[in-house]
Amino acid sequence: MHQVPRTDQIELADAIAEGARRRPSQAFGEYFSDQGGSCALGAAYEGAYALPQEAGSIRPRLDRLFDCLENVRRKCPEGCNKRLPLNAIILHLNDDHHWTREMIVSWLRK
Numbered sequence: 001m002h003q004v005p006r007t008d009q010i011e012l013a014d015a016i017a018e019g020a021r022r023r024p025s026q027a028f029g030e031y032f033s034d035q036g037g038s039c040a041l042g043a044a045y046e047g048a049y050a051l052p053q054e055a056g057s058i059r060p061r062l063d064r065l066f067d068c069l070e071n072v073r074r075k076c077p078e079g080c081n082k083r084l085p086l087n088a089i090i091l092h093l094n095d096d097h098h099w100t101r102e103m104i105v106s107w108l109r110k
C-alpha cells in the first residue's frame with residue numbers, strides 16, 4: 001500500500017461540500033435519491049466534476065480522488081471498531097450513523 005497525500009483528502013472534502021451545495025437534501029442507502037438528494041459519496045462524485053478545474057484535464061484530479069477513496073483506510077470515528085477504506089467508511093457514516101455530509105466534510109478536513 002502506498003502513501004496517499006493528505007491534500008487528496010482535503011480535495012475530497014471540498015468535493016463533498018460542493019456536491020452537498022448542489023443537492024441540499026441528503027440521501028441514505030443510495031448515491032442519489034428520487035427526491036433529488038445525494039449521499040456523501042454521491043456528493044463527492046458530483047462535486048468532483050463540478051469543482052473549478054486548474055489548467056489541464058479533469059482526469060488527474062479524479063484519479064487522485066478515487067485513489068484516496070480506495071487506498072486510505074480509516075477507523076470509524078464513532079468507535080464501532082470498523083476499519084475500512086475511505087469510500088466504505090463514508091457510506092457507513094452516512095447510512096449507519098446518519099452523519100450529515102457537512103459532518104463528514106469536517107471529519108475529513110481534520
Ligand SMILES: [Zn+2]
Nearest residue numbers: 076078080082
Ligand atoms: Zn461506525
